Amino acid sequence: MDAELEREFDRVVDAEQRIEPRDWMPDGYRKTLIRQIAQHAHSEIIGMQPEANWISRAPSLRRKAILLAKVQDEAGHGLYLYAATETLGADREDLTTKLIEGRQKYSSIFNYPTLNFADVGVIGWLVDGAAIVNQVPLCRTSYGPYARAMIRICKEESFHQRQGFELLMTMMRGTDAQRRMVQDSVDRWWWPSLMMFGPPDEKSANTEQSMAWRIKRHTNDELRQKFVDMTVPQARALGVTLPDPDLRWNDDRGHHDFGELDWEEFWQVVGGDGPCNRQRVAHRRAAHENGAWVRDAAAAYAARRAGSDAEEVA
Amino acid sequence: MSWPLYEVFVRGKRGLNHVHVGSLHAPDDEMALRNARDLYTRRNEGVSIWVVRASAITASSPDEKDPFFAPAGDKVYRHPTFYSIPEDVPHL
Numbered sequence: 001m002d003a004e005l006e007r008e009f010d011r012v013v014d015a016e017q018r019i020e021p022r023d024w025m026p027d028g029y030r031k032t033l034i035r036q037i038a039q040h041a042h043s044e045i046i047g048m049q050p051e052a053n054w055i056s057r058a059p060s061l062r063r064k065a066i067l068l069a070k071v072q073d074e075a076g077h078g079l080y081l082y083a084a085t086e087t088l089g090a091d092r093e094d095l096t097t098k099l100i101e102g103r104q105k106y107s108s109i110f111n112y113p114t115l116n117f118a119d120v121g122v123i124g125w126l127v128d129g130a131a132i133v134n135q136v137p138l139c140r141t142s143y144g145p146y147a148r149a150m151i152r153i154c155k156e157e158s159f160h161q162r163q164g165f166e167l168l169m170t171m172m173r174g175t176d177a178q179r180r181m182v183q184d185s186v187d188r189w190w191w192p193s194l195m196m197f198g199p200p201d202e203k204s205a206n207t208e209q210s211m212a213w214r215i216k217r218h219t220n221d222e223l224r225q226k227f228v229d230m231t232v233p234q235a236r237a238l239g240v241t242l243p244d245p246d247l248r249w250n251d252d253r254g255h256h257d258f259g260e261l262d263w264e265e266f267w268q269v270v271g272g273d274g275p276c277n278r279q280r281v282a283h284r285r286a287a288h289e290n291g292a293w294v295r296d297a298a299a300a301y302a303a304r305r306a307g308s309d310a311e312e313v314a
Numbered sequence: 315m316s317w318p319l320y321e322v323f324v325r326g327k328r329g330l331n332h333v334h335v336g337s338l339h340a341p342d343d344e345m346a347l348r349n350a351r352d353l354y355t356r357r358n359e360g361v362s363i364w365v366v367r368a369s370a371i372t373a374s375s376p377d378e379k380d381p382f383f384a385p386a387g388d389k390v391y392r393h394p395t396f397y398s399i400p401e402d403v404p405h406l
Contacts, residue, residue, distance in 0.1 A: 072356070073356070076352075076353055076356060084336075087337075092339065093316050295341075298317075298345060301342070302342035
């Protein structure tokens with residue numbers, strides 16, 4: 001029976017059709033998706049923190065309104081994705097618990113601190129830019145609810161990247177001190193942004209199976225290369241230097257060559273020892289615990305109203 | 315104790331059907347509607363929202379082998395393309 005179901009599943013996936021929530025799917029497919037989508041959702045939620053750091057200190061009302069809208073979008077993205085995991089049978093409370101107990105991961109990029117206001121721009125340009133390169137192919141991922149959530153998210157990310165680039169262009173037209181802030185920020189975020197694509201292909205444990213299931217559409221290294229090629233002309237337009245002496249166009253390959261990433265740092269941050277890992281999880285935990293009374297009050301109110309409705313009917 | 319799951323449907327503009335956009339948790343119907351507004355219509359994506367408790371939805375089985383949709387399968391004569399009409403007959 002299972003073999004027949006699996007053939008049907010493979011047929012749908014190979015035909016570029018979508019698997020939907022109540023379709024039969026291999027256990028591994030379900031588990032992989034829950035892990036990947038939850039990790040993605042956690043990233044959106046934790047990703048609110050580095051930027052929210054600057055909401056109260058944004059230099060103008062315009063920048064503050066933009067930043068608030070952006071951080072609010074990240075919350076929304078997290079919720080779309082948690083909703084997608086629930087269609088696979090995951091429980092949202094359980095996922096939140098796993099996040100604040102450090103049992104599930106989120107993107108390592110959010111374990112770096114935002115040290116000056118240019119970081120808000122560079123996160124929009126590089127971090128959201130890298131996220132878009134990662135996420136656009138996921139709009140065609142084989143699991144329907146994930147693909148649909150990603151379509152919505154990608155539309156909104158476009159605003160995130162453009163506001164970041166515009167912020168940086170504004171600073172680059174400003175004073176020398178502002179230009180130095182932008183360059184300092186680019187120097188700090190460039191390599192971590194490249195790490196967002198994950199380990200090199202030969203070290204990526206899940207890639208092969210995920211590509212067979214058409215969850216993933218491109219390898220980590222393919223996407224990383226694409227991001228570098230896209231970003232170099234943008235950096236030139238902006239007038240900043242990407243901090244890699246080995247970065248240059250390779251005519252033979254038709255791509256940019258670039259230096260080796262510091263994989264030791266990558267594994268260290270993934271392993272929980274980045275600059276802000278503890279702070280990020282502690283903050284998320286505090287927010288969850290401090291919000292308990294709101295959840296309780298809303299539930300109590302709903303229960304009381306349901307009770308009084310029942311009395312009226314009786 | 316977790317809040318019940320609601321499915322959310324948005325009408326993009328007048329004249330269109332409500333379309334399923336996703337789900338959310340809320341303590342009651344009214345909060346579900348407000349949460350849906352904040353979550354799914356931050357950029358004027360809709361003019362009307364329906365929320366319904368997920369537990370209130372009855373769905374057909376998604377199994378391809380399910381005979382549920384079979385009755386329509388062999389009724390090709392329900393489609394206009396089933397009928398051949400000479401090309402020189404106008405307005406048909």
